Amino acid sequence: MEQINLSSPDITQAEIDAVTEVLRSGRLSLGPKVEEFERAVASYVGVKHGIAVSSGTTGLHLLIRALGVGHGHEAISTPYSFVASTNCVMFEHARPVLVDIDPETWNIDPRQIEAAITPKTRAIIPVDVFGVAPDLDAIARIAARHNLRIIEDSCEALGAKYKGKMLGSFGDAGVFGFYPNKQITTGEGGMIVTNDGDIARLCQSMQLRAAIPAWAGSLTSASATTTASATSPVPSARCR
Numbered sequence: 001m002e003q004i005n006l007s008s009p010d011i012t013q014a015e016i017d018a019v020t021e022v023l024r025s026g027r028l029s030l031g032p033k034v035e036e037f038e039r040a041v042a043s044y045v046g047v048k049h050g051i052a053v054s055s056g057t058t059g060l061h062l063l064i065r066a067l068g069v070g071h072g073h074e075a076i077s078t079p080y081s082f083v084a085s086t087n088c089v090m091f092e093h094a095r096p097v098l099v100d101i102d103p104e105t106w107n108i109d110p111r112q113i114e115a116a117i118t119p120k121t122r123a124i125i126p127v128d129v130f131g132v133a134p135d136l137d138a139i140a141r142i143a144a145r146h147n148l149r150i151i152e153d154s155c156e157a158l159g160a161k162y163k164g165k166m167l168g169s170f171g172d173a174g175v176f177g178f179y180p181n182k183q184i185t186t187g188e189g190g191m192i193v194t195n196d197g198d199i200a201r202l203c204q205s206m207q208l209r210a211a212i213p214a215w216a217g218s219l220t221s222a223s224a225t226t227t228a229s230a231t232s233p234v235p236s237a238r239c240r
């Protein structure tokens with residue numbers, strides 16, 4: 001029986017040449033190609049900042065960390081997603097709260113979100129499952145009413161739109177994944193996208209293993225602009 005893959009990367013000579021160029025350059029981690037890629041994705045999505053990371057999971061984790069979601073907090077997401085949408089919350093010792101899906105969209109049902117909000121809730125993580133958005137306008141209204149942050153898990157949605165606007169550009173920040181079953185691939189890889197300069201700087205610091213000490217905290221931490229990385233270690237997920 002012939003096996004038909006659900007997805008497979010489309011590698012041409014152009015990709016092989018591009019990788020060879022990088023191998024010959026000696027810049028195998030951060031470097032001009034990564035920066036070019038960050039600018040290209042940010043511009044394509046229509047946001048100010050792109051921060052390349054080692055996976056979509058890492059991107060979600062860095063955002064949870066950057067937004068100060070931690071011990072004693074809750075974050076709302078959907079049960080119908082890849083496990084990273086909720087694992088990222090547990091990595092920081094917060095509690096994921098799952099809200100059921102809308103049978104029409106297969107995405108989180110905004111009509112059920114408010115009943116799940118408690119004084120501990122800090123963020124909503126809507127997922128653009130299979131590149132289809134939930135009702136992001138309704139989610140934005142709920143987040144504004146309850147002063148919650150939105151992390152858009154757009155790992156499956158590069159290039160898709162909601163009401164004419166690129167997915168990933170809603171909420172405080174979004175994340176794309178570049179695993180080989182995604183729209184484009186870097187092997188392993190991901191990208192945080194945001195218009196928020198503070199979130200971008202925090203994630204860039206963590207991407208650099210907190211080598212920019214001034215940004216080693218989180219946005220809700222009083223120490224965000226003052227402490228060194230020694231008091232605020234980077235998340236366990238490997239960045240790059």
Ligand SMILES: Cc1ncc(COP(=O)(O)O)c(C=O)c1O
Pocket residue numbers: 054055056057058081082084085127129153155156177178179189190
């Ligand atoms: C919805 C969703 N979120 C997060 C991830 C995690 O991305 P990665 O596999 O790059 O860590 C994926 C990837 O499969 C995904 O589909």
